[in-house]
Amino acid sequence: MEKSFVFFLRTKIISGKDMVREIPLELERTKSKKPMIVTDKILKEKTNVISKVEEVLDGREYIIFDEVKPDSECSIVDKAYRIAKENGVDSIISVGGGSSIDTAKAVCILYEKGGKIKDHPGVYLLSKETVPHIAVPTTAGTGSEVSHVAVIKDEEEKRKLVYADFYLMPSVAILDPTLTISMPHSVTAHTGMDALTHCIESIHSTVNNPVSDAFALHGIKIIFENLPRVLENPSDIEARQNMQVAAMMGGAAFTNAQVGVVHAIAHSLGAIYGIPHGLANSLMLPYGMSFNLPECPRYKLIAQSIGINESDPEKAGKKLIEKIVEFIKKIGLPTTLKETKIVKKEDFKKIAELSIGDPSIISNPRFAIMEEAIIEILEKAWDGII
Ligand SMILES: [Fe+2]
Structure with missing residues (x-):
């Protein structure tokens, strides 16, 4: 360091x-x-x-x-x-x-x-x-x-x-x-995925730092263990508290280390279609990470924190992304843009234009301020190719 x-x-x-x-x-x-x-x-x-x-x-x-x-x-x-x-x-x-x-x-x-x-x-x-x-x-x-x-x-x-x-x-x-406790099921799932995205993006951000890493890595571990628990049993107070703590840790992490391309595209999906912020992040997370993987050996840190034992950074990152897709399915959210039935392929150019102007994209680990890059991510998110 x-x-x-x-x-x-x-x-x-x-x-x-x-x-x-x-x-x-x-x-x-x-x-x-x-x-x-x-x-x-x-x-x-x-x-x-x-x-x-x-x-x-x-x-x-x-x-x-x-x-x-x-x-x-x-x-x-x-x-x-x-x-x-x-x-x-x-x-x-x-x-x-x-x-x-x-x-x-x-x-x-x-x-x-x-x-x-x-x-x-x-x-x-x-x-x-x-x-x-x-x-x-x-x-x-x-x-x-x-x-x-x-x-x-x-x-x-x-x-x-x-x-x-x-x-x-x-x-x-x-x-x-x-x-x-009164939070509806869908809001619990969406906001939980927003928290997970804050943690992951603060780690892959170019302005990551060891303190925000500590908050984010522990936050990720908590979310993997507790979000499914809360969704299964909404009155599980212990899991609810754990999720609140993880969300706070994600907030502390990203406020100091910024986010990246996932939030940039999620903001655009929110602006154009009104897709809830957490759901938009959830839809884009595996594909934004997959785009970043060639230039983000740091995904290995996250993989390790959730028990993926793989020494090669690229293989560890790939396994992590697969695990995230599995996790999103497990909590009952869509994993492709086409499943949403709201996003339209013909809007990809408009989404890309908005996304490259979003400040979140600046700290993305792989240069993404190009329409072609965003459209490539959107195409893969449409079909579910990681
Ligand atoms: Fe967010």
């Missing part, structure tokens, strides 16, 4: 059954008097997740903003910020999947920057810590509870705006597995 790197993680991690009860203590610690819960209507009205949070806040002043949508939008962030300011809110508790956590991060940006969120996309946006943000994820996949990125949809211009700053990492992440 002879290279420079930075690894940054500012989020305090609290993990365990019913650990949502730690919220008041964390509010005390950060001297927060009036938090705003940022969430969505489904969690608020159709599950007991928000009432669990409200129970632990009993006797305190707080308000709830429950208008987050599956893709966080600029107008929703602006509204949440306006309501927070009007009500004297001094901290945020985000409860939900990636979009609630990202909405909360964007509100934190406005606490320093003011104005409209649309005016502030970019990196290194903040000069200091903003309002305390306690993230309480109810899915296990995005890693947003520890990441330094927020993605917000500009609904007027139909594009996604990216905000990145280490001060956007939440102050605290509370991983309470009891809050993930």
Whole structure:
């Protein structure tokens, strides 16, 4: 190892059954008097997740903003910020999947920057810590509870705006597995595959580093052991907790080591067809890895971590990719693009154009910023050729 790197993680991690009860203590610690819960209507009205949070806040002043949508939008962030300011809110508790956590991060940006969120996309946006943000994820996949990125949809211009700053990492992440039980089967599978993709892509990324490797390798091992368990028995709290921890580790890994071509194509599939992010990653993972294999001896590290004993890096990588395809089948997800019945072959050029402009592609281990490369990956993903 002879290279420079930075690894940054500012989020305090609290993990365990019913650990949502730690919220008041964390509010005390950060001297927060009036938090705003940022969430969505489904969690608020159709599950007991928000009432669990409200129970632990009993006797305190707080308000709830429950208008987050599956893709966080600029107008929703602006509204949440306006309501927070009007009500004297001094901290945020985000409860939900990636979009609630990202909405909360964007509100934190406005606490320093003011104005409209649309005016502030970019990196290194903040000069200091903003309002305390306690993230309480109810899915296990995005890693947003520890990441330094927020993605917000500009609904007027139909594009996604990216905000990145280490001060956007939440102050605290509370991983309470009891809050993930209400997650539908498909969301558990998709978000679990997003977490696996974060771990794998952070290892094959050109800006990998030994610390993110450690997070990612252990994360992969946990996901292989626990995702099938959770899908078989959704109330297996131990496996749920393990998945939350693995997703957090994947978030910490990729936020410091970046991702690659799998995410670049997955973002395009999401933008064009609305395919859920985790499912899009799952569809592309074996084929992105297969494309990278000739220039990625590091896959051997992953192979070893899940018990593949093969000393030749290329053979180890090949066996690993086969094992991943087997794993995706085992958890009941499609392994080819043609099975999706949404993706169209005639769109491959459009998908490729979008993918080569996606920032995720820059750190891919094999140069992929060419339409031909992406189309080759898509062709193989269509037929299932690894
Ligand atoms: Fe992702």
